[in-house]
Amino acid sequence: xxxxxxxxxxxxxxxxxxxxxxxxxxxxxxxxxxxxxxxxxxxxxxxxxxxxxxxxxxxxxxxxxxxxxxxxxxxxxxxxxxxxxxxxxxxxxxxxxxxxxxxxxxxxxxxxxxxxxxxxxxxxxxxxxxxxxxxxxxxxxxxxxxxxxxxxxxxxxxxxxxxxxxxxxxxxxxxxxxxxxxxxxxxxxxxxxxxxxxxxxxxxxxxxxxxxxxxxxxxxxxxxxxxxxxxxxxxxxxxxxxxxxxxxxxxxxxxxxxxxxxxxxxxxxxxxxxxxxxxxxxxxxxxxxxxxxxxxxxxxxxxxxxxxxxxxxxxxxxxxxxxxxxxxxxxxxxxxxxxxxxxxx
Amino acid sequence: xxxxxxxxxxxxxxxxxxxxxxxxxxxxxxxxxxxxxxxxxxxxxxxxxxxxxxxxxxxxxxxxxxxxxxxxxxxxxxxxxxxxxxxxxxxxxxxxxxxxxxxxxxxxxxxxxxxxxxxxxxxxxxxxxxxxxxxxxxxxxxxxxxxxxxxxxxxxxxxxxxxxxxxxxxxxxxxxxxxxxxxxxxxxxxxxxxxxxxxxxxxxxxxxxxxxxxxxxxxxxxxxxxxxxxxxxxxxxxxxxxxxxxxxxxxxxxxxxxxxxxxxxxxxxxxxxxxxxxxxxxxxxxxxxxxxxxxxxxxxxxxxxxxxxxxxxxxxxxxxxxxxxxxxxxxxxxxxxxxxxxxxxxxxxxxxxxxx
Numbered sequence: 180x181x182x183x184x185x186x187x188x189x190x191x192x193x194x195x196x197x198x199x200x201x202x203x204x205x206x207x208x209x210x211x212x213x214x215x216x217x218x219x220x221x222x223x224x225x226x227x228x229x230x231x232x233x234x235x236x237x238x239x240x241x242x243x244x245x246x247x248x249x250x251x252x253x254x255x256x257x258x259x260x261x262x263x264x265x266x267x268x269x270x271x272x273x274x275x276x277x278x279x280x281x282x283x284x285x286x287x288x289x290x291x292x293x294x295x296x297x298x299x300x301x302x303x304x305x306x307x308x309x310x311x312x313x314x315x316x317x318x319x320x321x322x323x324x325x326x327x328x329x330x331x332x333x334x335x336x337x338x339x340x341x342x343x344x345x346x347x348x349x350x351x352x353x354x355x356x357x358x359x360x361x362x363x364x365x366x367x368x369x370x371x372x373x374x375x376x377x378x379x380x381x382x383x384x385x386x387x388x389x390x391x392x393x394x395x396x397x398x399x400x401x402x403x404x405x406x407x408x409x410x411x412x413x414x415x416x417x418x419x420x421x422x423x424x425x426x427x428x429x430x431x432x433x434x435x436x437x438x439x440x441x442x443x444x445x446x447x448x449x450x451x452x453x454x455x456x457x458x459x460x461x462x463x464x465x466x467x468x469x470x471x472x473x474x475x476x477x478x479x480x481x482x483x484x485x486x487x488x489x490x491x492x493x494x495x496x497x498x499x500x501x502x503x504x505x506x507x508x509x510x511x512x513x514x515x516x517x518x519x520x521x522x523x524x
Numbered sequence: 525x526x527x528x529x530x531x532x533x534x535x536x537x538x539x540x541x542x543x544x545x546x547x548x549x550x551x552x553x554x555x556x557x558x559x560x561x562x563x564x565x566x567x568x569x570x571x572x573x574x575x576x577x578x579x580x581x582x583x584x585x586x587x588x589x590x591x592x593x594x595x596x597x598x599x600x601x602x603x604x605x606x607x608x609x610x611x612x613x614x615x616x617x618x619x620x621x622x623x624x625x626x627x628x629x630x631x632x633x634x635x636x637x638x639x640x641x642x643x644x645x646x647x648x649x650x651x652x653x654x655x656x657x658x659x660x661x662x663x664x665x666x667x668x669x670x671x672x673x674x675x676x677x678x679x680x681x682x683x684x685x686x687x688x689x690x691x692x693x694x695x696x697x698x699x700x701x702x703x704x705x706x707x708x709x710x711x712x713x714x715x716x717x718x719x720x721x722x723x724x725x726x727x728x729x730x731x732x733x734x735x736x737x738x739x740x741x742x743x744x745x746x747x748x749x750x751x752x753x754x755x756x757x758x759x760x761x762x763x764x765x766x767x768x769x770x771x772x773x774x775x776x777x778x779x780x781x782x783x784x785x786x787x788x789x790x791x792x793x794x795x796x797x798x799x800x801x802x803x804x805x806x807x808x809x810x811x812x813x814x815x816x817x818x819x820x821x822x823x824x825x826x827x828x829x830x831x832x833x834x835x836x837x838x839x840x841x842x843x844x845x846x847x848x849x850x851x852x853x854x855x856x857x858x859x860x861x862x863x864x865x866x867x868x869x870x871x872x873x874x875x876x877x878x879x880x
Contacts, residue, residue, distance in 0.1 A: 250656040254648050261646065271634060271641040284837050318593055326587040399655065445663040477663050524655045 238466045239453070242473040243426035244415035246449065247402040247441060249480050249499065251524060253379060255397045257333060263324070266309060266331040270322040273314030279305035297348035307343045308336035337376060344373045389498040392484060398501040399522045402485060403508060404434060405496040411508040413517070415473050416492060423448060427476035434494060436486035441478050448474035450520030452513060475520060647788035649870065657869045658719045665714045665862060681707055709816050709858040720817065720857035720866045725787040727752050729849040730777040732769050735761075743845040745778045750833040752790055754780040791853070795871040798823075798830050807873035813860035819867055820852040 257265070285292040299305070303313040310330035312322060329335045347370065383391035392400065403411050414434040418426050427443045455470035462468050485497050498508070502521045506514050582590075615628045615637055631638040669675075682697035700707060712718060729748050734741035745756040756778045761770040770776060782790050799805060808821040825848045829838065834846065853872075857863040860879055868874065 251651075254646070254651050257646065265644055265646075268641045269644050272644065275634075275639065275641060283840055318596070321592050321596075323592075325590060325592075444660050445666065447663065447666050447668060449663055477660075479660075522655060522659060 236465070236467045237459070237469055238462075240462075240468055240471045241418045242415050242471055243418045243423050243430060244413045244452070244473040244475040245427040245430050245443070245478050246413050246475050246520065247431060247435070247439075247478045247480050247485075248522075249392055249400040251399055252396040255524060256379075259331070262331045262333060266324070267322070269306060269309045270312055270314065273304050273306060273309065273312065274319050274322070276314075278315075294348050297352075298343065301348060308339045310339075341373050341375065345370050389500060389504075390484075392480070392499055394499065395501050398524060400499040400501060401505060401521060402435065402480070403498050403500050403505060404487070404492075404494045407493040407495075409495075410510065410513075411498070411505075412513065413475060414492070414494070415475075418474075422446070423474060423476055427478060431478060433491040434485075434487070435497070436488065436490070438486050439483040440481040441483075442481060444477040444479060449477045450475045450517060452516045475517070477520075643785045645785065645789075647785055647792060649788045649792040650785075653721065653870075657866070658721070661862075661865060661869060662714065662716055662719050664865060667714060669713065675713070678710075711858045711862070718856075720855050720862045722787060722791070722853065722866070722870075723856050724781055724783050724854035725752075725790055726779060726781045726852040726854065727790075727849050728777060728779045728852065729847045731847050732776055734776055735769070735771060735774045738775070739842065740845055740847070741775055741778065743841055744847040747828060747834060747841065747846055748778050748780050748849065751793075751828070751831045752780040752782050753786050754782050756780050791870065793832070794851070797832060798827070799872075801830050802827050807875040808867070810864075810874045810876040810878040812874075813863060813879050815860055817855040817857035817859070817863040818852055819855075819860075819863055819872075820850055822848060822850045824848045 281292070281295065285295050302311050304311075310324075310328070313319060324330055379396065381391075381393045381396065382388075383394035388394055394400070402414065404414050405411055414430050416426070416430050416433070421429070424443055424446045428441075431439060431441050431443075452473040452475070453470060454472075456468070460468040487494050487497055500508065502518070502523065505521065506518070509517070581587075613635065615635060616626045617637070619628055620626070628638075629636045631640075633639060634641075680697070682699065685692035685695055685698060699705065727748050729744045731740045731744045734744070741758065745758065749756045757780065758775050759777045759779065761772055761774050761776045764770060764772045805827075808819065812819050812821055814820075825846045828834065828849055829846050834841070853863075853867060855863045855866055857866060864874060864878070
């Protein structure tokens, strides 16, 4: 049994009556005793229909909310340990793999073959992005990086791949220098320039433009709006005679304008927020309203941008924020109820 | 061991609040990760007064000047320290049972003969699955049940033999109705633990011409190996099939099966590079799917030649010998619908009548 389970069990036993019975039973189930005690069969296999509310006068008003998110656009940065591990495995692969079949890829005595041989002499291994390392021979054990080496960093590996595609292997050799001196530009082989990958940090990142969708490309961004009371919340509205799915689509249009291409994911909510009033309110239909519950639907933005001009909820501002930034903006009670439906990355 | 301790622990957790306060002063030998460690470190420091963590790392000059190759050569100058022939370890070639004194190392050990290095990267498709696709598929397929709901248990999915015949006793249960029917997989309620995911990708290439000319089989093996990054396996025809020109015992096909990193890289390459370049490709046929989470589709020889690994040295393959192939994507979904949803989320379109 791991520490997490012990902790939850301890918390559950301490919490006393505030935790519901079914949860407590689940938590305090002891495996040994469960195996020994034979449960009555009909109880577990029975279908228990949902029970009607005890006091029909008490109720909550129902809101529909929508969590519009932009999924991560690029891969995440690797942890230094991960990148070091991957480089170590690649070098191990150089030691264990069969030799590269050169003649299957380069015909003998062609310029491409000569270039391959030149490059092999420089880096000692067929792999282009693992640094200068020889997998065969007496000194193949020397596969560890020294202090300050940058072979395991992704940026360095990308540069090496680009350099390999662009260069001929003759750049800083004596032969090339001799050729230069002679002024013989006729035989110089030029590879075409390779397009560099775009920067992983965008202009919006540098300016910290929280309204931009091109910020934090590695993270999921969520649309947060500032309502009439000046609080930052996810867009939401009263649920009319409509489904949650339809309500989510309507709220996106009414709050963020029609200039967003969105997809409401599925028909079920991914989380809910419950707000209890200090004093219960008597509604027109004779119900005793204790508070309000907001059920959040999940939506993805494909293109476009939010525009709060002529929105119907009196929203004043919007932001696209990652999870931990949302925590700083919203109220603590709100955060505790919505945090588990937001993705870590 | 941990299970045996459980009742004691839960009992002590229950009556912790009723314990007299003097117990709090008693040093506890049990330590949890969450408890403070000040007293225990003080106790440990008496046992062990030096730690490797307290020693400063070598200075920058030393680190710069360190050359492992030169040190090794210096050490081995003149005579070798150890007679190499005697102390070089080579694992045994065959596993001779658990009682044999000479045991091979586990396959995860680089010294093992079965060791395969990897993973070499964290594939982009896998990251997308973790961050986006899995959560969306969960939201799309989630079915809510009220608390305390227990689904009615299906006791026997197979029928009993009815009747008075004495031969019905101890006879295996009757198979499902219908010809060639088998029991379908059960689909458990969707939770965050059983979101369908990719388990394996198999590439299969059938070359009946290899019976006359084995070069076709070699080329097919090279092609399949090049596009999948996994060693290809060859297969013999199991039966004579006159219509297909198959003769029993002749090698006719090659397969590779990719898992984890290779599978993700292959699918990403297929979806982002190869399929968009196929002219008028309609998509994966909607009739595909075997009802247990596996989806297959085929590629023609022209389409296989669009793989970047083939294209880079297309001339090295003999003309008109590049084979077509069938690609099967294995998922751990339990029905066609879920498997198709996952593949659509990954980026494979489906067309035509859907097989549900």
